[in-house]
Amino acid sequence: MTIGIVSYGAYVPRYRIKIEEIARLWGDDAEALKNGLMVYEKSVPDVDEDAATIAVEAARYAIARSGVDPSRIGAVYTGSESHPYAVKPTSTIVAQAISATPEMTAADFEFACKAGTAAVQACMGLVGSGMIDLGMAIGADVSQGAPSDALEYTAAAGGVACLIGRKESELAAIIEDTYSFTTDTPDFWRREGMPYPEHGGRFTGEPGYFKHVTNGAKGLLKKLGTKPEDYDYAVFHQPNGKFPTKAAKMLGFTKAQITPGLVVPKIGNTYSGSCLMGIAATLDQAKPGDRIFATAFGSGAGSDSFSITVTDRIEEIRNLAPTVSELIKDPIYIDYAKYARHKGKIRLA
């Protein structure tokens, strides 16, 4: 059975803080950070935005782009590491806000930065088995980095929703196959009730990101019998610009293949939205027949790889909702004081 992406929608808050501004506060070398991370600014949520509001906006754009009746959606799964409630689903809020309730199932996913793609795989299973007609899979985050921690330079906000279905005439992109690579690797975590995550510093690189991304990507290429040159585009989880660029090179993908989806330099790491944001930005410019290779990574650790082929339908739906480049143009730059206010780092009496 053919399964694929019926529609997609992205959302990025308008506010940005530049690396220079964060470095100014902590006395760090901004140029060294920008060159090292390949990130120049990051998105910041408004004071009244969180993972739920971002998920709703992304899901509404996905509905607008597809034009489908939301009551056909049989599952809403939201992946995030910043769900606003510890107990109470984000996905019920989203489902209600897109008028998909009540004949449907919903649950929240959590797997660091790959919770969104885990939701995509779950929807693929339900759609493929015929249990549901359409599934809405979302990755959305307002990620946290502790003040002065290295994460503070990249932890950003944004989200992407993918509407997964099986009716061939509705598919904007076919997901040919998916493959996951998972181990218990403690490279990054946040304990219950703690405001900021902890990470293993450089331990997050080789045993975390690169091991899982490269093995996950190689696994799917082997499963399908494809090579990097068979693809027009590639997207790898983008915690910064350096990691996906290096991973692409290690696997034999070119800079030209990853450039359209590499949005991290302008918006930072949107965590559960990160890889999906790259896929959305690529779908925004891909032509019918183009093939996209994508690998998401989540600390803890695991990777989900996808092989995607774009269909003719993409041309009909692409401009029915804002593209990623439209969403990230015209940002409002804020200083660290406003950033602290937006992120709730200032406690009011």
Next chain:
Amino acid sequence: MSSVPRFWRNLGSRYNLEGTRCKECGEYFYPPRNVCVNCRRMGELESFKFKGTGEIVSYTLIHTPAEGFENQTPYTLAIIKLDEGPRLTSQVIGDPEKIQIGTRVKSVFRKLGEDGEHGMIYYGTKFVPADT
């Protein structure tokens, strides 16, 4: 906001701008009404979802906030006339300098408030200038 059931009963209108429309006279109502003010018992109301576009009729800039809004000052409260007709009061997000009478607006999904750190988070509709 301290009544969870009261808020929950209005989720449809808060989240999705669901109101009503009279089939007899065609008038739209937000929040939803059970009886048409024009046709009274002769009217027949049906559920209606507003598009979420409209314009600012009047506004005020709040510097002395209500409890729970201390982190948002200064913020704009506006009377918005929806394109279908009804008027409602809402926060308008964005640079106060760019908000004027007649500014076109569109709806967005935001946090409306919360009952402290332990209570419920209330979500719903606010507005932003339409060109954002």
